[in-house]
Amino acid sequence: MPVAAQPRATFILDNGAYTIKAGYATAEAPSLIPNCLARSRDRRVYIGDEFLTQCKDFSGVVFRRPFEKGHLTNWESEKAIWDRVLLSPEVGFNVDPEETALIATEPVLQLPVCSSNMDQIVFEEYGFSTYYRCTTSALVHENETGLLFGGSGRSDTSLIVDSGYSATAIVPIVENTVYHPAVRRLNVGGKLLRNFLKETISFRHYNMMDEAFIINEIKDQSCFVTASFAKDLDTCKRMPAVRNPLALDYVLPRATASGIRQGHIRDMTLPRDPDDQILTLGNERFSVPELLFNPSDIGIRQAGLPEAIMQSISAVPDPDVRGLLLGNVLFVGGNTKFSGFRERIASELQALVPDHILLRLGFPEDPITYGWQGGRQLAQQKSRLRSRQVTRKEYMEHGPNICARKFGKKTVDVLGYNA
Secondary structure: OOOOOOOOEEEEEEEOOOEEEEEEOOOOOOEEEEOOEEEOOOOOEEEOOHHHHHOOOOOOOEEEOOEEOOEEOOHHHHHHHHHHHHHOOOOOOOOOHHHEEEEEEEOOOOOHHHHHHHHHHHHHHHOOOEEEEEEHHHHHOOOOHHHHHOOOOOOOOEEEEEEOOOOEEEEEEEOOEEOHHHOEEEOOOHHHHHHHHHHHHHHHOOOOOOOHHHHHHHHHHHOEOOOOHHHHHHHHHHOOOOOOOOOEEEEOOEEEOOEEEOOEEOOOOOOOOOOOOEEEEOOHHHHOHHHHOOHHHHOOOOOOHHHHHHHHHHOOOOHHHHHHHHOOEEEEOHHHHOEOHHHHHHHHHHHHOOOOOOOOEEOOOOOOOHHHHHHHHHHHOHHHHHOOOEEHHHHHHHOOHHHHHHHOOOOOOHHHOOO
16 A cells, blocks of 8 residues: 655644744744734724734724634634735745645634534645644643753643633643543633723723723733732822832823834833823732632632642542642743743642642743644654644545544543553
8 A cells, every 4th residue: 555645844833812823843933923803993904914014003903803712713714814824925934735734723622613613624725734633732741841840851741721812721631641521711811801901991091992902012011910919909009109119101102203102111210201191000010910810809700720720630530640740730821921920820839739749830931832832842753743643635535523533532541540
């Protein structure tokens, strides 16, 4: 029997709800492309990276994203964005699907119909040679995670905490297989944090309900995780903004003779420009990320992140496996970049872990692209990747069911796990 021709290249598409991380497996790092369609005030529509490279005024921009509540539901929009990422000469990848193996990610707890739609698009619309679909957490696990703990190599068992745009997913991986009964989802992500900040600023300061992009920039530049919420809240109550060490001035974007001046944190040592529109932020800076630790503050009936992690661990029946998971906890996603996040999560988790168990937390240098890097590591292990892929020939012969069988839930016997 002749051996099927192998694809010439492997392309990794980490399809995040906010940002697509894309690139060939031979690249050192991915390109980051906004996963959205954007319409500016002049009613021009931008696809993906066009928004950042061609749009001159970010105020009043309306976004349309393919994801809704963490599920990929709008394939009309996603297809337009993928076309630009994969096929547009301007982006530069110029992917030839018939000669390319695709590694693509989907959200944790994705609806089966959404997964099936992705399979259909990959094979029937694009015609990729081979294809592997998994979650970003599964790709994170493919990295040499031992480097994050001062060692080397990778562990077969780890707990992945992915705090992204739509939600925060907690995924235990045992013997290189997701243990689905212990997967947990916290409905707090970057979108909710942004919307909470947008509503707070609009109520206290200026009406910025239509300024999603600007609010997101303010969140990323200004917010931090406090070590003591009650103490810092009291400081903001007692001290006026001019003397409050936690307060800062954010200069909103404005038009100038040379173009749009982007928003930024004001240098307090320089004189204030009378033309600047200043937004003074106090407890907003830390009350927004606090929702990761106390979602009940705004009525979300879920445990905070430390407790949710322990709930996931507790759902694993074997105590030896629980110990291994706590010794390999990896944090990825944009929300883990908040200043103070590492210290706060380490402190609160340590208080919940029994004294005889070693708790080790890993924080990659770039938590946003770490999943893509895991895909790159997987692509270099050709036999390992080949065992997981579905070829276009197999898809055309067996239909979507073969993807459901090969990419679907696998079982792992955690009670019979040999540590």
